[in-house]
Amino acid sequence: MRIAPVSSLTALAAALLLAAGSAAPGTVAFAKTPAPAAQASATAPAALQDLVSKVDIPYEKFILPNGLTTIVHTDRKAPIVAVTLYYEVGSKNEPRGRTGFAHLYEHLFFGGSANVPNFDIPLEAAGSTPTNGSTWYDRTNYVETVPTGALDLALFMESDRMGHLLPAVTQDKLDKQRGVVQNEKRQGDNQPYGLYDYFQADGLLPIGHPYRHSTIGSMADLDAATLTDVRTWFTDHYGPNNVVLVLSGDIDAGTARPKVEKWFGGIPRGPAIEPVKAGPVTLPAPVSRDITDQVPVLRLTRNWTAPGLNDPDTPALRIGMHILGGLASSRLDNQLVRGKELAVSVTAYDQVFQQLGFLTMSMDVKPGVARAEAEAAFDKVLADYLREGPTEDEVRRAVTALLSGEIGGLERVGGFSGKGATLAEGQVYSGDPAHYKKDLAAMAALTPASIRAALGKWLSRPVYALNVVPGPRTDSGDALGGWGDEADHPAPPADPHAMAPPLPPAPERTAPPVQPVAALKFPAIEHATLANGIPVTLARRTAVPKLVMAIDFDAGYAADALDTPGTQGLMLAMLEEGTTTRSATQIAEEQERLGANIGTDGSLDTSTVTLSALSDNLAPSLALTADLILHPAFAESDFTRLKAQAQAELAQTLSSPKALAARTLEAEVYGTHPYAQPLDGLGNAQSLAALTPADMRAAHDKWLRPDLARITVVGDVTMEQLKPMLEKAFGQWKAPVSAPPVKPVDAATPAASARIVLIDRPNSPQSVILAGRVLPLTGQTPDEEPLTLANDVIGGDFLSRLNLDIREDKGWSYGVNTSVSQPTGPRLLQVSAPVQADRTGAAIKAIVADMSALPASKPITAEELQRVTEGAIRALPNQFETNASVLYAIRKNDRLGRPENYYEKLAGTYRAIGADRIGEAAREYLQPEGLTFVVVGDRKVVEPQLQDLGLPIEVREAPKGPEEE
Incomplete structure (x- = not known):
């Protein structure tokens, strides 16, 4: 992929996982108002069936005589059209000795075609955002979202590289893009835990299984790719009969069909792609493997293969794994992070592909905890969960969180996880553009018993325990990612003198001009002021029944120049760790029931509490947000646990080469200026160790106050509805009598030093x-x-x-x-x-x-x-x-x-x-x-x-x- 998208199978899954992940910890300010009872916000959340009914992407479909399938979805909210193409070929289609080839070819696809010297230049000049592509096991996709007036240009360009690419692919382009791809591989391999995925696939799948080798492939196979290979891959896989084209946005089927026929109709069919057999694999016995890497903490994982996207067990496995380790109130979080405090982070998920999935649970062990104790507790959580199954409330919370994320995903017409990708993936993987509806309905109908049965069926099989142990890295990514039997079947080196035969010239085609583009219409902005002086800004938008809110405080990480480094970030993180009436687990569970997501976001200048909420559940979501801001408990036990997590996070950060470089550069160029504070908000090891709960309370009272606050809201609510709810939640919050603090951001910075x-x-x-x-x-x-x-x-x-x-x-x-x-x-x-x-x-x-x-x-x-x-x-x-x-x-x-x-x-x-x-x-x-x-x-x-x-x-x-x- 040119710029890596979310690495999950479906656009639906991407939207769900992004929205349902644990919220970043947050903060807010001093309050003298009495704490509300925990039950005060107990308005009944929207029913799951009501949420499912709001997820709808109407479409029309037609197929050209050459086999090109086109899907059209109309959304007139902006003068833009998303162009999404899914080629039904990915790394699972690669033979031995050609691993990484689908992805290498995707890079070449941007190098120009017979009548388009460079694919990016015309589209970016026409206002396309994004212009990108990616490769995964099951498909290769290309996306651009263009102004309506540039649609013909985008279709011309996509059709030219679909039908007339090869005359423009030269040895020079192949060599350059091979270098880019190999550096993409090095960049991933260079990260902490960067070799894990290679070893996961190697341990779960036999040599020759289509999902075993990595999508980016092996260095040797990339080196061996020839220009003849490129041509063969194109002619064998890139015919229009192996493509789904989705046009979504300011377009309708009546307008789209003649355009698609004009630009794509003359491209001949290609060979049909042979189906690949690639189902899940059960290990004959449990396997345990340790790999060492330059990482700060021990990571324990448990892994199994699972069925693919269309299997009836998959919805139950996705929700079941989300309950185990995806929710903020997951079983692993509650028992290993908050409970026994043996872990600094945990997760569990079902990474679903078309024909199989990878079930993974992971635990980053808290420094100082004995490995044997951590492993015993880790495995006990799973054993207890398989025996007990989830509760009704856990199922509802998990499904609500995922449905809320899908509703939010409907805002985008294109990109890697918008409506265009959702329709395309339904057609490619399931033969039904509306397959997402079946997925959502299946999840909404899940019961504790059905989830317990699916988990028992798939997680009771022999496990692959793959663990990453701190130490010198002994393996090289250069030797990983290939077929697995390279010792017996080495990739033949490419002949530097080999010449591919000349190709006949492609027919000349002329790019259409870009038509006038409509001017930007920024949403109308309304203003109000709460009784305590907090300014409120609202931009109403009704495309989806959700809204987002930010409460910004004039603080940020630069405020640590007046306190101890790391104070602001840790104080913000403590907000979700408990109030005077709610525990951290209760806070997480209430968000999940509401389909809300409360978090915090720090920058140099501001400390921010964010809320993403369903419009139907806004009042209780605001009440919960206010409780976190106004009544944080800063309990000693919660603080001790969270500080240990922050210290582990700092160690993880310092093990990342890019993060280490960023922290070093900021300190070097800003010197003693407030902006020298690290942008990750973690301070340094010495300052973190010195912080106390009293420091948290002091920083909260000092910086999170109504006279340093601004509220901004965008989404499906009117000011008449919003202001009374905000008054109820925040209007009685009084500022301290002391003057608000001022950060010295006008201080001098060091002279530049080369x-x-x-x-x-x-x-x-x-x-x-x-x-x-x-x-x-x-x-x-x-x-x-x-x-x-x-x-x-x-x-x-x-x-x-x-x-x-x-x-x-x-x-x-x-x-x-x-x-x-x-x-x-x-x-x-x-x-x-x-x-x-x-x-x-x-x-x-x-x-x-x-x-x-x-x-x-x-x-x-x-x-x-x-x-x-x-x-x-x-x-x-x-x-x-x-x-x-x-x-x-x-x-x-x-x-x-x-x-x-x-x-x-x-x-x-x-x-x-x-x-x-x-x-x-x-x-x-x-x-x-x-x-x-x-x-x-x-x-x-x-x-x-x-x-x-x-x-x-x-x-x-x-x-x-x-x-x-």
């Missing part, structure tokens, strides 16, 4: 390069928009100069990007480049050269100007499809002091910016002088490459985990 900090992380197949410097910019400035466009040119999007150079041309990285942060105080320019270890020095040279060239030796081209201005303008309607995206925009405008109509005027602002102003912004803010480079990689490989860069080098050791100290 240097390299090398952090030695042995056995790293990639180096993570992070570079940055503080810019002399704060808040909203006249340079804001020219700088945004200049950043897009140099590194801010897929077609940026840095990404095209280091990823697409050189093949050294899976992706390079630049960003400019937008806090209220001084901003940070940042460059991110994970690169293969042996190209670290060369990549830094390329970064410096590319940044220096803009605009001095390589000014903005006409193509770049059109893409970053007109493309951005055309993309505006796509950017506010969801309630969450509108909520973010409103809050950002308020934080930066922008006018409310900022986004509606943005098109005119962009059109008034020429190449000269963009170049001036690049010259002023985006030059490489003064960049501090942080490199996390293998010193023995990397340091010799840095010697001739002309920059001072400081070498540090990577932090040790708790098991290593």
